Amino acid sequence: MAPIYADLDATLIHSDDYAIYPRPGAAEFLRRLAGHGDVYILSHATLPHVHRALPYLGRGSEYLSGIFSREDLQPVIDQLDSLTATTLPKADLKRLRASIQPLFPAGVIFDDQLVGSDPYFMKSTALGIGGDLWIQVPAYTRVNLNDNALEQAYKKFYRRFVGVNA
Numbered sequence: 001m002a003p004i005y006a007d008l009d010a011t012l013i014h015s016d017d018y019a020i021y022p023r024p025g026a027a028e029f030l031r032r033l034a035g036h037g038d039v040y041i042l043s044h045a046t047l048p049h050v051h052r053a054l055p056y057l058g059r060g061s062e063y064l065s066g067i068f069s070r071e072d073l074q075p076v077i078d079q080l081d082s083l084t085a086t087t088l089p090k091a092d093l094k095r096l097r098a099s100i101q102p103l104f105p106a107g108v109i110f111d112d113q114l115v116g117s118d119p120y121f122m123k124s125t126a127l128g129i130g131g132d133l134w135i136q137v138p139a140y141t142r143v144n145l146n147d148n149a150l151e152q153a154y155k156k157f158y159r160r161f162v163g164v165n166a
């Protein structure tokens with residue numbers, strides 16, 4: 001089974017300067033995903049932040065196989081930075097981006113960022129994937145107990161990659 005990745009901030013949690021709030025359904029979402037493959041956090045945040053947030057996922061953290069944080073992404077961040085510092089035509093940028101060695105095995109990722117955004121290029125390059133494996137989840141930017149985006153995202157994943165009877 002291919003690995004499955006989930007972003008942390010604004011996907012599984014909302015955090016501000018004072019507190020961390022789990023998104024409704026986050027633990028259940030991770031539990032369901034773990035039935036389809038090893039589940040990893042893939043976050044642009046630093047490892048201490050991810051570790052701070054894990055307890056707020058409750059039992060959900062028990063379904064995680066590992067964490068990849070900014071420290072792990074740094075080699076790809078550095079290579080992308082050196083590309084964008086140049087003034088190459090778009091087509092060349094795209095080709096050079098595709099030539100960067102992925103850091104982690106390819107798999108579906110859930111993330112609040114849009115395909116084509118800077119975080120998208122960073123993470124999709126690190127995974128060696130295209131937009132077809134990117135499931136965009138509406139950002140969880142304030143506490144909303146009625147938010148059901150993770151349930152919707154799981155259904156999308158199921159329809160697209162598992163079967164039609166979600």
Ligand SMILES: [Mg+2]
Pocket residue numbers: 007008009010011111112113
């Ligand atoms: Mg995010």
